[in-house]
Amino acid sequence: MNIIFKTNRLYLREFNIQDAIHFYKMNKDPDVIRYTGDTAFKSLVNAKNFLAEYKDYKLHNMGRWAVCLNENDTFLGWCGLKYHTNEKLVEVGYRFYKKYWNKGYATESAKASITYGFETLKLKDIYAHAHIKNTASHKVIEKCGLHVVNEFIYDGMPAKLYKIENPHYEIKQISAEETYLVRQPVLREGKPIEACVFDGDTEEDTFHLGLFFKSHLIGVASFMKNNSPIFSEPRQYQLRGMAILKEFQLKGLGKQLIDEGENILIQKKVDLFWFNAREIAVEFYKSKGFLISGDAFIIPNVGIHYVMLKRFQS
Template identity: 65%
Template sequence: MTTIIETNRLYLREFTIEDAEHFFYMNNDFDVIKHTGDTPFDSINDAKMFLKDYNQYKLHGMGRWAVCLKEDNTFLGWCGLKYHPKEKLVEVGYRFYKKFWNNGYATESAKASIKYGFENLKLKNIYAHCHIDNLASQKVIEKCGLSFLNNGIYDNMPAKLYKTKNPYLNVKKISANETHIVRHPILRAGRSIEDCIFDGDTLKTTYHLGLYFKKELIGVVTLMKNKHDFYSEKSQYQLRGMAILQAYQKKGLGELLILEAEKLLKDLQTERLWLNAREVAVSFYKNQGYNVNGDAFQIPKIGLHYTMSKKFI
């Protein structure tokens, strides 16, 4: 048994096959599942097969967890984080035996799961949804600090969607020298620290942005006033030195730097932002609305690149 989180009254642990009986009885209570879109298990054995095939912990490093009382190990229900690959988002969810409703267990475990997602998994955002008629669940979500986004359809049922941002992440301006702590291991690994210095780093028209997790600098990007002959706009900036520390990669955090960079440049009335993207980063920039312009080319000692850009004005 692997315990993931502890709160004042509860602990959250990974599922075991022995939880099948609880899954069977919870999902056979109409009041428990009427707003979920789920159906009851036909047997305890079916519930066992579900748990045997449950692979979210290995696939995504997160999942739903059993919620138990510390004082006597009573199984109350489940709560946790679910990754949706298609939408590329993580949501918090919960389900409890009806006899344990109205004791604050859902709020306590959901708050703990959200905190775990932000502090341990370094997630950018966490979402939640609930049926539009499930007022009790809506109150839990709001107590957990999530804000209403919109109404929609989830599992073929009308639902409300909520979202909260990681409060430990923030972007601010930094100096050229401060970028080296990220530039060097990610962009210039195995080379001298001098290779982290770009021409134009210290110009007054150059801006450096740093992404922080709490007090740790985990990502950087540099914006240089520079015109590419491929584009006709007079006001152009080049994006350079975009990097995220390895422990924080593949979490969508680079988008935060891009958004802040674009906001800064739009305030400066910049017409176009362009960059030379490494081949492995092309899809990331495409997802942010950037287009490939021209053919691929080699940058010595670094590799294949594509020129990409986005027009603002």
């Protein structure tokens, strides 16, 4: 039995095929699935097939988990984290047998899932949604510390979207020397520290941002006043040395550094923000509104790059 997390009353574990009977019974109750957009399983076999094909644990290192009582292993329902591939976000969700409603189990297990997401998976933020009329679910989500982001249509139904951010993350300005602690293992692996020093690092107009997790530096980005001859805008800044430690990659954390840097550049009344993007990072930067300028080129000993840019309205 793979236990994920324990609380005072509960433990969360990975599903097993024996849980199929609970999925079958819970989804047969119209009150349980009223606001979910789901339908009842046609048979117990269908429920078993669903669990047999459940791949989230292997694909995303997270998923929905069975919620059971510590004292006697009673299956109460499920709760956990789901990674939405298209939206690239993680959502906390839950479902319980009706006889276990109003006992605080949903709140207790959802808080445990959020703690696991922040402490173990080191997620930057976690979302949740609930049907507009699902008052009980709104109360659970709010007790867990999530705040409304907006209202939207989810699976064809009106819903509220909630969000909570990991309090252990912090972005602040750092020195050029501090950036080398992340630049070296990510961008210049196996090379001496001198290879991490960039022209412009110590210029007066340059600023460096550091992303910290529990006071440990895990990501960096440098913003340098530098006009490219291929652009005509008078006030330009270049991004250099964007890097996130391997353990923290693929969590959307680079977006936080870019957003904070852009806010500072806008305050500085910069016209154009540009950089040389590694080929593997192009799609990430496109998702942030950056455009490719010109053809691909090769930086020796580093690889294929593209010039990318974003113009700011003055």
